[in-house]
Amino acid sequence: MSDDTPSRRSSYHHGDLRAQLIAAVRDLVEAHGPDGFSVAEAARQAGVSSAAPYKHFRDRPELLRAVAAEGMDRLRDAMEAGLAQHPAGSLQSVAAIGQAYVDFARGGPGVFRLVFGLTEGHEGDPLLQEKGSSCFGVVLRATAAVLHLPMEDAAVRERAYMLWTCVHGHSFLTIDRKTEGKFDMSGDWAYLMGISAAILGPRG
Amino acid sequence: MSDDTPSRRSSYHHGDLRAQLIAAVRDLVEAHGPDGFSVAEAARQAGVSSAAPYKHFRDRPELLRAVAAEGMDRLRDAMEAGLAQHPAGSLQSVAAIGQAYVDFARGGPGVFRLVFGLTEGHEGDPLLQEKGSSCFGVVLRATAAVLHLPMEDAAVRERAYMLWTCVHGHSFLTIDRKTEGKFDMSGDWAYLMGISAAILGPRG
DNA sequence: GTTGCCATGTAAGTGACTCTTACATAAGTT
DNA sequence: AACTTATGTAAGAGTCACTTACATGGCAAC
Numbered sequence: 001m002s003d004d005t006p007s008r009r010s011s012y013h014h015g016d017l018r019a020q021l022i023a024a025v026r027d028l029v030e031a032h033g034p035d036g037f038s039v040a041e042a043a044r045q046a047g048v049s050s051a052a053p054y055k056h057f058r059d060r061p062e063l064l065r066a067v068a069a070e071g072m073d074r075l076r077d078a079m080e081a082g083l084a085q086h087p088a089g090s091l092q093s094v095a096a097i098g099q100a101y102v103d104f105a106r107g108g109p110g111v112f113r114l115v116f117g118l119t120e121g122h123e124g125d126p127l128l129q130e131k132g133s134s135c136f137g138v139v140l141r142a143t144a145a146v147l148h149l150p151m152e153d154a155a156v157r158e159r160a161y162m163l164w165t166c167v168h169g170h171s172f173l174t175i176d177r178k179t180e181g182k183f184d185m186s187g188d189w190a191y192l193m194g195i196s197a198a199i200l201g202p203r204g
Numbered sequence: 205m206s207d208d209t210p211s212r213r214s215s216y217h218h219g220d221l222r223a224q225l226i227a228a229v230r231d232l233v234e235a236h237g238p239d240g241f242s243v244a245e246a247a248r249q250a251g252v253s254s255a256a257p258y259k260h261f262r263d264r265p266e267l268l269r270a271v272a273a274e275g276m277d278r279l280r281d282a283m284e285a286g287l288a289q290h291p292a293g294s295l296q297s298v299a300a301i302g303q304a305y306v307d308f309a310r311g312g313p314g315v316f317r318l319v320f321g322l323t324e325g326h327e328g329d330p331l332l333q334e335k336g337s338s339c340f341g342v343v344l345r346a347t348a349a350v351l352h353l354p355m356e357d358a359a360v361r362e363r364a365y366m367l368w369t370c371v372h373g374h375s376f377l378t379i380d381r382k383t384e385g386k387f388d389m390s391g392d393w394a395y396l397m398g399i400s401a402a403i404l405g406p407r408g
Numbered sequence: 409g410t411t412g413c414c415a416t417g418t419a420a421g422t423g424a425c426t427c428t429t430a431c432a433t434a435a436g437t438t
Numbered sequence: 439a440a441c442t443t444a445t446g447t448a449a450g451a452g453t454c455a456c457t458t459a460c461a462t463g464g465c466a467a468c
Contacts (some may be wrong), residue, residue, distance in 0.1 A: 017416080024421050031324075035239045041452060043297030054456065056416090113321075118380045120239070132382055161383070162399055168368065176322045178336055179365070195366055198402045221445080244425060253447050258427065260445090411468080418461070425454075432447070438440090 018056045022045045025067050034117060040143065060115035061120040065128065071111040072131040075104045079138045089145040091200065097142055097194035098167040102188050105171035112175065116168070139164055146200050159199055166195045222260045224250045229271050233314040238321060243267065268318060269329060275315040276335040279308050284344045293349040295404065299396035301346055302371040306392050309375035316379065320372070343368055350404050363403055370399045 024045040028037040039060050040050045057063040082100035086093035105112040115128075143160040144151040170191065173179045228249040232241040243264050244254045261267040284306035290297035311314040319332075347364040348355040374395065377383045 029307065037457090038454060050454085051419080051456080051458095052417060060455070116376070116380055116382060117317075118237075120237075129384065157305060158395075158398065162370065162395070165373035165377060165399075166370045166372070168377060169369035169371070172320065172376060173369060176320055178320060182394065191362075191366070194362065195369075195403075198366065199399075242425060252445095254425085255427080255429095255448080256446060264426070289409090409468100411452100413464105413466085415464085416462085420458090420460105422457080423455095426452090428451080429449090430447100432448105433445085435442100435444085437442080437463100 007070065017048060017052060019055055021056065021063065023069060024064055026070075026108075026111060029064075029114055030066065030108055031110070033065055033110055034064065034114045037064075064114060064120070065125060067111065068115045069127055069131060071108070071115045072135065074126065075101070075115065076103055076131065076135045076138065079135060083138055083142055088142075089148070090148065091193060091196045094139075094142045094146060094163065094196045097139060097188065098163070098170075098192040098196070099188055101167045102171050102174065102192075105175050109115060109175040112171065116172075136160070136164065143200065163195065164197045166199070167192070205231065220252060221256060223253060225257055225260065225267065226270055226274060228346070229267055230274070230312075230315060233268075233271060233318055234312055235314070236269065237314055241268075251400070254364045269332065271315065272318045273331055273335060275312070275319045276332065276339065279287075279305070279319065280335065280339045280342065281340050282308055283339060287342055287346055292346075293352070295350065295397060295400045298343075298346045298350060298367065298400045298404065299393065302342060302367070302374075302396040303392055305371045306375050306378065313379040314373065320376075338366065347404065366401045371396070372402070 003067040021042055025037060026042060028045075039053050042063070043050045043053050053063065057066065078100040079097045082096035082098075083093050085096050090152075139160045140151050142161065144153070144156045147153075147156055147159065149156050170188075174199060225246055228246040229241060232245060232249075245255050246267070247254045247257050250256075257267065261270065272340045277408050282304040283301045286300035286302075287297050290300050304390075344360060347367065348357070348360045351357075351360055351363065353360050
């Protein structure tokens with residue numbers, strides 16, 4: 001897998017188990033889905049006993065939550081990068097955020113499902129809640145710029161939420177293969193520009 | 205649970221195990237999520253040994269698939285009913301389909317996640333694929349009526365797909381509680397009419 | 409340096425789950 | 439009445455999450 005982290009163990013103690021477990025779980029979730037993953041298998045990949053992970057994570061959900069949090073950071077960074085690629089206030093900047101979102105989902109469906117799937121005990125996790133709001137903030141900012149309105153405006157929140165639902169739904173339908181015979185887009189971009197224009201108006 | 209199906213067993217054979225298992229699984233999935241469900245618990249609820257279900261379903265995924273298929277039928281019926289409540293070609297008729305979709309998700313998040321979640325081995329199931337297309341057909345029909353275009357028109361497919369993604373995304377974000385601080389709709393109807401108007405134009 | 413603390417590892421075990429195998433029971437067919 | 443088939447049980451193999459008791463070694467205080 002990863003060769004920059006020494007899997008050979010010089011001593012009794014591992015030294016980097018927590019990070020290596022998260023990496024192993026990410027790979028496993030990608031390979032077998034959030035349910036298919038097992039703590040025992042992750043421990044095996046890290047070369048430790050099946051009890052060792054429980055020194056770093058209270059239980060299975062907490063381990064998954066750590067992976068979800070890390071994934072959400074990557075998602076926000078990607079959205080931010082997409083936004084920065086186009087002039088502020090353009091429809092393209094909004095579509096680019098959507099493209100980053102869809103790419104993230106397609107590039108790692110397992111983690112995406114984990115991030116947005118309410119896997120076991122995510123409900124009230126304030127960390128994930130806050131990271132989610134941070135992602136939405138990017139959409140909010142881009143929307144406000146297009147509409148020439150302050151971010152706090154109700155219309156901005158409304159339109160931003162509409163955009164979010166579209167892109168979220170498209171991402172899920174894509175990775176869940178529910179779009180097979182229904183609508184074969186030549187690419188995501190046409191779809192993303194289409195909804196951006198429909199929801200924010202054809203200006204930009 | 206259900207009192208119309210006799211759980212008392214007069215004889216060695218159950219007589220109605222298959223249907224009763226599906227009902228038990230539906231309840232369990234609703235109570236503990238698609239992952240929290242176990243075949244053993246379903247068997248226990250039906251009052252049979254833990255090996256009995258395997259006479260009716262090859263494995264766990266096949267049992268879940270049966271529940272998903274039944275759920276998809278209910279979804280299509282609900283969408284159809286929503287469509288019929290408003291004059292053909294009105295934005296209301298489209299919004300009503302969306303409302304049925306959201307209600308279905310909120311009313312049974314477990315089954316909804318099961319239906320649209322690619323749980324284990326759904327990928328190529330032609331039955332679910334076909335039932336999904338049947339659901340999309342309802343949206344397609346309503347969209348064509350609003351746009352005064354034939355169902356086969358590319359624009360109709362495009363707009364119908366956009367509507368689907370929005371409603372699907374809204375449903376998922378709602379049941380996954382990702383919408384907490386972001387956008388508190390007074391109800392779904394305003395949102396549904398909003399996206400219908402944005403995507404299909406303000407006629408209707 | 410020695411001593412003791414403590415974070416982090418292991419071994420072994422509990423109870424639950426999926427799914428298999430071998431067998432028992434009933435119901436219909438010939 | 440005998441055969442076949444559908445549908446149940448009992449027992450068990452293999453896996454998993456998680457616990458408990460114990461082992462190891464890095465590090466601070468002395």
